[in-house]
Structure formats: structure tokens, C-alpha cells
Amino acid sequence: MSDRLLVASRKGLFRFRFSGGEWRAGAPAFPGEPVSALLADPRDGRLYAALRLGHFGVKLHRSEDGGETWTELAAPALPAGTGGATDLPGIDMIWTLVPGGADAKGVLWCGTLPGALFRSGDGGETWSLVESLWNMPERANWSGGGYDHPGIHTILVDPRDAARLTVAVSTGGIWKSTDAGASWRLAGRGLRAEYVPPALANDPASQDVHRLASCRAAPDIVWCQHHNGIFLSIDGAETFAEIAPVAPSAFGFAVAAHPADPATAWFVPAVKDECRIPVDGRLVVNRTSDGGRSFQALRTGLPGGASYDLIYRHALDVDGTGARIAMGSTTGNLWVGMDGGERWTLVSAHLPPIAQVAFG
Amino acid sequence: MQVNAERLHHPTVFTQSLYPGQRMPRISFTANLQRHVSSPPREVPAGTVREALEAVFAENPRLRSYLLDEHGRLRRHVSIYVNDRMIADRGGLADALAGEDEIFVFQALSGGR
Numbered sequence: 146m147s148d149r150l151l152v153a154s155r156k157g158l159f160r161f162r163f164s165g166g167e168w169r170a171g172a173p174a175f176p177g178e179p180v181s182a183l184l185a186d187p188r189d190g191r192l193y194a195a196l197r198l199g200h201f202g203v204k205l206h207r208s209e210d211g212g213e214t215w216t217e218l219a220a221p222a223l224p225a226g227t228g229g230a231t232d233l234p235g236i237d238m239i240w241t242l243v244p245g246g247a248d249a250k251g252v253l254w255c256g257t258l259p260g261a262l263f264r265s266g267d268g269g270e271t272w273s274l275v276e277s278l279w280n281m282p283e284r285a286n287w288s289g290g291g292y293d294h295p296g297i298h299t300i301l302v303d304p305r306d307a308a309r310l311t312v313a314v315s316t317g318g319i320w321k322s323t324d325a326g327a328s329w330r331l332a333g334r335g336l337r338a339e340y341v342p343p344a345l346a347n348d349p350a351s352q353d354v355h356r357l358a359s360c361r362a363a364p365d366i367v368w369c370q371h372h373n374g375i376f377l378s379i380d381g382a383e384t385f386a387e388i389a390p391v392a393p394s395a396f397g398f399a400v401a402a403h404p405a406d407p408a409t410a411w412f413v414p415a416v417k418d419e420c421r422i423p424v425d426g427r428l429v430v431n432r433t434s435d436g437g438r439s440f441q442a443l444r445t446g447l448p449g450g451a452s453y454d455l456i457y458r459h460a461l462d463v464d465g466t467g468a469r470i471a472m473g474s475t476t477g478n479l480w481v482g483m484d485g486g487e488r489w490t491l492v493s494a495h496l497p498p499i500a501q502v503a504f505g
Numbered sequence: 506m507q508v509n510a511e512r513l514h515h516p517t518v519f520t521q522s523l524y525p526g527q528r529m530p531r532i533s534f535t536a537n538l539q540r541h542v543s544s545p546p547r548e549v550p551a552g553t554v555r556e557a558l559e560a561v562f563a564e565n566p567r568l569r570s571y572l573l574d575e576h577g578r579l580r581r582h583v584s585i586y587v588n589d590r591m592i593a594d595r596g597g598l599a600d601a602l603a604g605e606d607e608i609f610v611f612q613a614l615s616g617g618r
Contacts, residue, residue, distance in 0.1 A: 155618065179618045199618035200582040201541060201571040217567065222575035235574035 147464040147504035150471050151192070151212075152479060153180035156497035158194050160212050161479075168481060168492040174212055182459065184242035185505030188250050193269055195220075195239035203236050203257075207269055221255050221263040221272040234259055234294065241459065243300045246307025256297030260287055260314050264326060275326045278312070283331065283350050287317030290353045290372065298458055299357045303364050303381070311367070311382050316353040319382050335385035339373040340418075356458040357382065358402035358410065366407040370400040370458070372418060377437050388437040393424040399461035401470065403485075408436040411463065411470060411486060413456040421455050428452040430461075430472065430486050446489030447480065454478055459501035473499030532557050532608040542568050549608075554585060555598035557608055572610065582616025585609065 150161040150168065157173030158180045175196060181203075182195040192212050196204040206215040222236055238258040245252025245264075255263040255272065262275040278284075287295035295317050303309035308325040311332070319333035336352040338345065345351045353372035359381075360366040369376040369385055374395045376385035389395060394414035403409035412431040415421045423429070427449055429442040448454070454474035462471045470482035472489075477496040482489045533546035544565060551557035562569045572583055579585065579595040586592070586609040592600040602608070 197618070198541070198571075199616040200580065200612040201538065202574065202580055204541075204570075220570065222570070225576055235576060235578075 146466050146469050149185075149505060150481070150492075151183055151185055151501075151503045151505065152473055152496065152499055153183040153194070153459075153501040153503075154473075154477070154497040154499050155179050158183060158212070159496065161492065163481075168490075170493075174208075174215060175206075179500075181500055182239045182242050183501055183503055184244065184253070185503055186244050186253075187505060188244055188247060189268075191268065193242050193253070195242060197238045203239055205239065205269060218269045219271060221257060221261070221274070223261060224274060236261065237292075237294065238296070240296050240298045241300055243302060245302060247304070249307055252307075254300045254302065254310070256300050256312065258292055258296035259294035260284070260297045260317060262297055262300070262312060262326070277327055278320060278322075278329050281320075281329060284317065286350055287314055290315035290355075299354070301357060301359050301364075301367070301382075304361055305364060309381075311357065311359075313354040313357045313369075315355060316351070316372075318350045318352045319354055319357070321382065332383050333369075333385060334383065335378075335387070336369070336371060336376055337374065337387060355398045356400050358400045360402045360407040361404040363407040366402070368400045368402050368410045370397050370412055372396075375400075375412060375437070388433075391431065391440055393429065393431075393442065397456070398458040399456045399472075401461045401463040403463065403467045404465055405467055406434075409434045409467070409485070410437075411461060412440075413461060413472065415455055422453050423448075426450045426452050428454050428474075430470070430482065430489075432486055443482070443486040443489070445487060446482075446491070452476075457500055460499050462502050462504055464504040469504065471502040471504060473502045475499065528604040530557055530602045530604065530606040530608055532561060532610065534610045535612050537612050538568075538571060538610070542571055544568055551602055553598065553602060554587065554592055554594075554600045554608065557602060558598065582613040584611045584613045586611070 148163040152159040157176045159170045159173045161168045161170045179197045181197040184193040192208040194206045203220045205218045205220040208215045236257050241256040243254050251268045253265040263272040265272045299313035301311040310322045312320045320329045321332045322329050331349045333349045338351050341351050355370045358368045365381040367378040367382040375388045378385045396417045397414045399413050401411045428447045429444045431440045433440050454476045460473040470486045473479045475498045479492040480489045529548040534544040549557040549560040
């Protein structure tokens with residue numbers, strides 16, 4: 146089980162260690178600064194932290210010593226003039242950082258707001274816009290989902306073949322590449338949108354995917370937390386089937402997939418899109434262990450009432466064994482669940498709003 | 506000596522050495538920037554705000570992305586004043602400078618997180 150837990154928050158990056166039966170953290174890195182994404186690269190142990198400085202823009206830092214010291218790298222940026230429009234925004238936020246293939250040391254992928262995909266071949270020192278996706282004509286129909294601009298929040302790299310990429314856009318559907326990003330096509334048939342006219346409800350490009358998670362041992366199993374439901378794919382996000390009804394709610398942002406058991410995944414429900422708080426004030430983690438046929442609301446150790454915690458899409462993580470789950474909320478609460486979420490422990494109630502948690 | 510007026514605004518020409526004794530604009534940066542990038546005040550050979558910034562970036566390239574976005578525009582939550590006047594051209598940064606001018610780079614009151 147993982148004994149290190151990293152937390153990206155609105156006011157710094159916290160490193161927790163499990164020792165003597167307790168999770169403890171020292172002073173944060175980047176105190177006071179918004180950390181929008183992090184990556185603990187399992188291939189070489191490097192840490193990456195993306196900052197979203199309120200005044201001075203998006204920054205990227207890397208640590209070679211487990212977070213003791215950091216070096217600033219060039220952050221992904223849109224080439225000058227990209228897109229043609231004079232009012233085109235620059236990169237506003239790094240939303241996700243993921244490693245490339247296990248044998249492709251130094252290859253990183255990055256998804257941003259506005260919705261751009263970047264690749265680095267040198268451990269984040271330089272970045273290239275993946276123009277093949279940026280130039281897809283359908284991108285003109287992507288739209289903001291929560292933020293003013295569409296964004297790329299999920300990048301799945303197939304562990305069997307790192308050239309096979311799956312990218313999810315909020316809002317702009319699911320895009321797949323089988324040639325390491327040279328070309329792309331729209332996937333995600335079967336997703337259903339309630340927030341567009343009926344004729345567009347099944348349009349794959351209109352889908353507001355909140356987060357995808359795939360089973361590492363069976364990567365064709367892809368769980369989707371969507372704006373208006375929960376969906377499951379057994380063919381690598383090509384097609385999805387809706388799982389309904391889901392109690393207490395099918396609305397949420399986060400999903401985590403068990404690394405070894407394709408039938409198990411975790412979700413964190415909220416009331417609905419216009420009421421992003423736990424149902425009846427009771428925070429639960431919804432786990433299915435039978436491929437979505439049923440859900441169990443895990444609540445032991447979680448607030449039994451008067452909770453207003455929302456779990457952002459990157460703020461739920463499962464460790465490599467599937468036994469430990471970490472969860473951080475916009476209220477600054479951090480929990481670790483044991484035995485696959487059967488029992489939860491409040492690690493801290495005094496953190497800043499949490500953007501991401503990651504074991505590693 | 507015949508002086509070509511256009512050349513006066515070229516930063517490589519508009520220097521103290523060409524005009525001995527003439528003052529150059531002086532640029533200084535908010536203290537809130539110092540914890541990210543060291544940026545001490547300095548005099549700059551410049552006829553516009555952009556030339557002033559470029560002169561600083563030439564010696565301190567990391568500073569560029571803190572003040573300008575990738576399209577070369579002043580970041581939304583950064584403010585630049587020339588003396589007591591906020592600059593007018595946040596995109597082109599073409600506001601003209603004279604030798605006595607003081608350029609102040611602040612963070613805007615908006616943009617805090």
C-alpha cells in the first residue's frame with residue numbers, strides 16, 4: 146500500500162506520509178500558491194507541480210528529490226497566433242499531467258484550459274501543442290463546462306500500447322488516437338446529454354464527460370462520470386452503456402477505477418448540477434463491486450450530516466493495491482479510506498480547497 | 506548632427522552613450538514578484554513600454570511569462586503605470602516613454618486566489 150499521499154490545493158502542495166499509524170504532512174511547497182495539478186511519475190520518481198498564479202500565469206515546476214527542492218520549467222503555451230481570433234486566451238490552467246508509456250521515460254502529456262493537449266519528450270522541459278487535435282474542425286463546437294472555456298481533464302494512456310490515447314473534454318466528448326496523437330477521432334457512442342436539444346442528446350461531441358477512469362489490468366474497462374449520469378465502456382471508451390438508476394445520485398465529478406478488479410469503481414455523488422453538495426448533507430462514496438449492477442454507499446467515518454464537501458474530478462485516487470483510497474474536498478477536508486473505502490479516517494479538516502490527491 | 510527621428514525610438518540606438526548625460530526611463534517591479542523571479546529596478550534604453558520590458562527580458566528571460574501571456578499581451582491581472590498614469594495599450598504596449606519616466610509594474614488588485 147502507498148504510504149505517501151500528495152495533495153494539490155488552492156494554497157500549496159502538501160506531502161503526507163503514513164507513519165506510526167498516522168498521516169502527517171510538513172509545511173507545504175509553494176505556500177499560498179494555487180496548485181492546479183500534480184504528477185508523481187512512477188517511472189523515475191520525479192514530481193511535477195502545476196501552478197495557476199492569480200497574477201503571473203501558469204507555471205510548471207519539477208522536483209528530483211521527492212519535493213524538497215523544485216526547479217521551474219517552461220509551462221505549456223499556445224503558439225502565437227494559434228486559432229486566429231485576436232481574443233484567444235492564453236493557457237489559463239494546467240488541468241492534468243500524466244506520464245507516457247512505461248518504457249518512454251520523459252514522455253509526458255498535459256491537458257489544459259482552454260482545451261489543448263500538449264506533449265513533452267524531455268520530462269517537461271519543453272512542450273509541443275498537439276496540433277492534430279487542436280485543429281480538428283469539431284473543436285469549434287467544444288464549450289465551457291463549469292469554466293468559461295472547454296478543457297482537457299483526462300488523458301488515458303493504454304498500458305498495453307502507449308500510442309493508444311484517450312482524451313476527455315469538458316465539454317467536447319471523448320477523443321481517441323491510436324498513433325500517439327498524430328490523428329484523432331471522436332469516440333464515446335452511447336453517452337447521453339440532458340442539457341442539449343433532443344436531436345443532439347446522443348451526439349458524441351456534445352457530451353460533458355466529467356472524468357474517465359480505466360482499470361489498469363483491463364484497460365478496455367472505462368468508467369465515465371458524466372454531467373448527467375454514470376456510464377461504463379467495455380471496449381476502451383468506444384461505446385458506453387448508462388448505469389441507472391444510481392442512488393443517492395448519479396451526479397458527481399470524480400471516479401476511480403480499481404487497478405486490478407475490472408468490476409470495481411468508486412464515485413462521489415452530489416445532488417445535481419445546480420446543487421453541488423452531498424445529498425441530504427451526508428457525504429458518501431459510492432462503490433460498485435459488480436460492474437455497475439449495484440452500488441454500496443460507503444459512509445463509515447465520513448460526515449453523517451451538515452456536510453457541504455464537493456470532491457473535484459482529480460481529488461479521488463486509489464493506490465496500486467486497490468485497498469487505500471484518498472479523497473479531498475473543496476472544503477479542505479482530506480480523508481483516507483481503508484479496505485477499499487469500508488472505513489474512512491479524516492486526515493485533516495483544515496486544508497485549503499483541494500484540486501487533486503495522488504498516491505505515489 | 507542630423508538625427509533620424511525614427512532611430513530615436515530604437516532601443517539599441519536610444520542609449521546613454523549616444524546622448525551622454527541624458528536620463529533613461531527607470532522600471533521597477535512589485536515586491537510580490539520577487540519571490541518568484543528576482544527583478545531589481547533598473548534603467549532601460551527604451552522609447553515604449555514594450556521596449557522597456559524587452560530590455561529587461563533580454564537579461565532575465567524567465568520574467569517574460571510572469572508579465573506577458575504567450576501572445577505577448579500584458580497579463581490580465583498585472584498593471585503597468587508610467588509615472589502616475591496607467592498604460593493605455595495593454596496588448597501592444599506601445600505607450601511612449603520619455604527619459605525622465607518612471608515605469609511601475611504592479612500586480613492588479615484583481616486576480617487574487
